[in-house]
Amino acid sequence: MNRKTIPPYRTLDSYLLKGLPALTFWTLLILCRDGALAQTASVTTDTSSSMRATHLLGFQGAKNNAKGMLSIQDNALQFQDSGKPAVQVQVKIASVQGVFLGEQSKQVGGLPMTLGKTAAPYGGGRVVSLFAHKNYDTLTLEYVDADGGFHGAIFQLEKGQAEVFRNELVTNGAHVSETANEPAKRSTTEVVCESN
Secondary structure, eight states: OOOOOOOOOOEEEHHHHHHHHHHHHHHHHHHHHHHHHHHHHHTTTOOEEEEEEHHHHHHHHTTTEEEEEEETTTTTTEEEEEEOOOOOEEEGGGGGGEEEEEEEEEOOOOHHHHHEEEEEEHHHHHHHHHSEEEEEEEEEEEEEOTTEEEEEEEEEEEETHHHHHHHHHTTTTTOOOOHHOOOOOOOOOOOOOOOO
């Protein structure tokens, strides 16, 4: 019979024993990495007062459709533009008279998505359009400036962040009416049908 003999240093047990320190090393490395990520996550969870936002319109001194950071610092609401040169606009939180929330759906993908929709056969572009939308929250502020002028500003935030930011504003002293806290209710009118 033509059986090859396996040298003693090539047995299965020797492979396991040689690989055990490497396995232990990689296991410890993964556990330490997960622990370090958990520690950094617990440190950075207090970012609710600073969020990425798009200033749609309204803040004096900030460009329309400017992307930046919306934050609460030192009893002031401030928006810092991420463009060059960076513009920083702020309003005292005590001057905020109303905070309103809304939702917005926006088509994403630009020109490549539009070309893909037109190239899809048999009306498939309509199906592509169903999945080519992203939902955003809108945060509308009404505030009074230092001269007593009444202003409004609209910001676009990621889905779910506008309510968190509104609650943060309320805890820091923004004046929000009860109607601003309630969701918009649609009224239905009754139609009386009289048959004689």
